[in-house]
Amino acid sequence: MNVTQATRLVAEREIRVKLRDRTFLFGTLFFLVIAAAGTILPPLLSGGPKSVAVTQDAAGPLRAAGLDVRVVADDGAAEQAVRDGDVDAAVVSGPEVLAMDEAPDEVVRALSTAPPVRLLDPDAVDPVVAFLVPFVFAFVFFITSQTFGLQIAQSVTEEKQTRIVEILVAAVPVRALLAGKVIAGGILALGQIALIGLVAVLGMRIGDSGDLLTLLAPAIGWFVPFFLLGFVLLAAMWAAAGALVNRQEDIAGVSTPVQLAVMLPFFAVIFLNDNATAMRVLSYLPFSSPTAMPLRLFTGDAAGWEPIVSLAILLVAAGAFLVAGARVYEGSLLRTNGRTSLRAAWRERESIG
Amino acid sequence: MTRTLQLDGVDRSFGDRQVLKNVSFEVAAGRMTGFVGANGAGKTTTMRIILGVLAPDAGEVSWGGAKLTRQDRRRFGYMPEERGLYPKMTAREQVTYLGRLHGLDAPAARRATDALLERVGLGERGDDLLETLSLGNQQRAQIAAALVHDPEVLVLDEPFSGLDPLAVDTVVAVLRERAAAGAPVLFSSHQLDVVERLCDDLVIINDGVIRAAGSRTQLRDSYTSPRFELVVATDAGWVRDQPGVTLVELDGARAVFDLPVGADEQPILHAALARGPVRAFRPVSPSLTEIFREVTQ
Numbered sequence: 001m002n003v004t005q006a007t008r009l010v011a012e013r014e015i016r017v018k019l020r021d022r023t024f025l026f027g028t029l030f031f032l033v034i035a036a037a038g039t040i041l042p043p044l045l046s047g048g049p050k051s052v053a054v055t056q057d058a059a060g061p062l063r064a065a066g067l068d069v070r071v072v073a074d075d076g077a078a079e080q081a082v083r084d085g086d087v088d089a090a091v092v093s094g095p096e097v098l099a100m101d102e103a104p105d106e107v108v109r110a111l112s113t114a115p116p117v118r119l120l121d122p123d124a125v126d127p128v129v130a131f132l133v134p135f136v137f138a139f140v141f142f143i144t145s146q147t148f149g150l151q152i153a154q155s156v157t158e159e160k161q162t163r164i165v166e167i168l169v170a171a172v173p174v175r176a177l178l179a180g181k182v183i184a185g186g187i188l189a190l191g192q193i194a195l196i197g198l199v200a201v202l203g204m205r206i207g208d209s210g211d212l213l214t215l216l217a218p219a220i221g222w223f224v225p226f227f228l229l230g231f232v233l234l235a236a237m238w239a240a241a242g243a244l245v246n247r248q249e250d251i252a253g254v255s256t257p258v259q260l261a262v263m264l265p266f267f268a269v270i271f272l273n274d275n276a277t278a279m280r281v282l283s284y285l286p287f288s289s290p291t292a293m294p295l296r297l298f299t300g301d302a303a304g305w306e307p308i309v310s311l312a313i314l315l316v317a318a319g320a321f322l323v324a325g326a327r328v329y330e331g332s333l334l335r336t337n338g339r340t341s342l343r344a345a346w347r348e349r350e351s352i353g
Numbered sequence: 354m355t356r357t358l359q360l361d362g363v364d365r366s367f368g369d370r371q372v373l374k375n376v377s378f379e380v381a382a383g384r385m386t387g388f389v390g391a392n393g394a395g396k397t398t399t400m401r402i403i404l405g406v407l408a409p410d411a412g413e414v415s416w417g418g419a420k421l422t423r424q425d426r427r428r429f430g431y432m433p434e435e436r437g438l439y440p441k442m443t444a445r446e447q448v449t450y451l452g453r454l455h456g457l458d459a460p461a462a463r464r465a466t467d468a469l470l471e472r473v474g475l476g477e478r479g480d481d482l483l484e485t486l487s488l489g490n491q492q493r494a495q496i497a498a499a500l501v502h503d504p505e506v507l508v509l510d511e512p513f514s515g516l517d518p519l520a521v522d523t524v525v526a527v528l529r530e531r532a533a534a535g536a537p538v539l540f541s542s543h544q545l546d547v548v549e550r551l552c553d554d555l556v557i558i559n560d561g562v563i564r565a566a567g568s569r570t571q572l573r574d575s576y577t578s579p580r581f582e583l584v585v586a587t588d589a590g591w592v593r594d595q596p597g598v599t600l601v602e603l604d605g606a607r608a609v610f611d612l613p614v615g616a617d618e619q620p621i622l623h624a625a626l627a628r629g630p631v632r633a634f635r636p637v638s639p640s641l642t643e644i645f646r647e648v649t650q
Binding site for chain 1: 401404405406407423426427429431433435436437438439440441442450451453454455498499
């Protein structure tokens with residue numbers, strides 16, 4: 001059996017155990033419900049067409065505009081219908097549009113002639129969407145890398161805490177143990193995102209906001225490789241943090257630097273997303289590029305070569321962190337008495353590997 | 354399968370503390386070798402080095418004359434001193450998993466697991482989560498985990514500690530069976546009476562240094578002076594004045610004494626017979642505890 005087979009066995013076990021974990025399953029279910037609700041409900045809540053009260057002879061253009069037309073006997077009855085809240089608006093002779101406290105744009109538009117409009121940049125992103133999408137990307141990366149990173153750390157600590165690690169290390173290379181955990185975490189994280197993404201897409205279809213999807217597609221395409229490498233980078237840190245302690249309760253203490261490495265870029269991307277220079281810098285830094293670069297691609301700020309360079313930098317960084325993380329992991333895995341200092345773990349390569 | 358496991362000049366330090374000093378001994382094929390020493394003497398470190406869990410600073414472990422590789426070690430069965438399995442997996446799942454990590458394919462691992470769980474008396478509880486099993490049953494699962502891949506060499510660190518008497522019998526039976534099949538079996542224990550009952554060979558370590566190694570009888574002969582017990586009809590106090598005698602114990606008509614190595618014991622018997630009836634005269638084998646004490650002083 002070689003390292004690859006051992007890695008696969010380790011990854012399989014991690015995934016199998018996780019898929020039976022109630023907390024994980026309920027968490028996933030919760031996110032699915034949020035995704036479905038977030039995409040299906042808003043269009044439904046915004047309601048159907050506006051209702052408008054009008055006399056028979058003025059009803060024509062309003063009907064043509066697809067409004068819910070209620071024909072009334074005269075202007076007085078129309079006004080009363082608005083006051084009673086039976087309709088959203090009324091059109092009386094003049095023509096004059098009546099409404100309670102807000103000008104009914106749809107009704108006004110139905111009665112006026114608009115000049116022809118030619119969009120010079122038809123693909124430009126709606127400002128609301130431009131605000132929401134960065135947030136969603138950063139949030140997805142933040143939450144998943146945090147959740148699954150912590151799970152990697154917990155799984156590492158569990159093996160130390162229960163002492164099974166000694167049997168494992170005697171049977172398979174330490175590298176295979178580490179790789180198996182990182183791969184399993186990556187698969188589970190991507191799987192969860194894919195599932196939530198699928199539900200969100202279906203939700204958009206049902207809620208009829210499908211064009212957003214075509215707009216998002218290229219950014220999502222780039223998000224996947226960035227996400228994977230970014231995840232490996234953080235997972236290596238989480239695994240090393242988990243190996244330094246002997247009890248689940250102590251993980252929080254050692255993982256603060258890792259948490260910061262996730263949180264700071266998250267807030268930077270959220271708060272600086274309209275600052276082009278800052279975003280350019282963030283889109284090359286290894287910890288923030290997984291969210292910043294797909295964003296710049298989404299808003300159309302980045303040239304074609306930029307994601308490739310950024311991805312290469314991230315790849316090198318992830319590789320370096322994996323090597324460093326593996327060294328700390330190896331150096332501390334068998335120290336089962338108390339917390340191991342980072343320096344001791346780095347110096348002491350206990351295992352033959 | 355008649356390969357010997359050999360340690361040659363193994364050194365190991367933790368920081369400034371050298372815990373193993375030039376450790377050399379061998380575990381012969383088909384022999385049960387007991388590894389004894391006080392707590393902190395270096396037993397666990399030695400076993401971890403054999404399994405490749407720790408690297409030696411100097412020296413080498415070889416198997417059948419060639420340097421031990423990871424592939425060889427995968428066919429070793431190891432029970433670490435600090436026990437533990439995954440609490441959230443069933444006994445069957447994790448024994449199968451460990452079998453697969455040791456190179457068995459899925460069906461073979463399942464078959465071996467089923468047979469072994471049955472053998473250690475866990476057949477019915479095999480599908481319960483480990484954390485729901487009693488401590489004794491968890492130990493049985495641990496034994497199964499060490500043996501699932503039908504190991505060619507067994508290295509067991511304190512295999513009997515924490516076991517109930519029935520489980521001890523099971524483990525002893527399995528170890529004997531493996532040794533009879535030609536596997537070298539190395540086990541450590543601080544319970545000297547257990548080691549005495551089981552082992553063919555003995556390795557004694559003290560403070561990181563191997564003090565004695567060899568077959569039990571050989572050690573007995575070389576590390577203790579010849580000892581005899583004499584029971585006569587009357588008082589045996591006169592024995593202390595015989596040439597070469599070191600009196601160990603005197604209790605009325607019964608005397609236990611040592612003679613210098615190579616000395617003839619027959620003159621003492623003659624002297625006793627000249628004084629009256631002799632009820633018993635026999636060599637006394639020192640217990641392992643005595644050998645241990647003698648060797649580690």
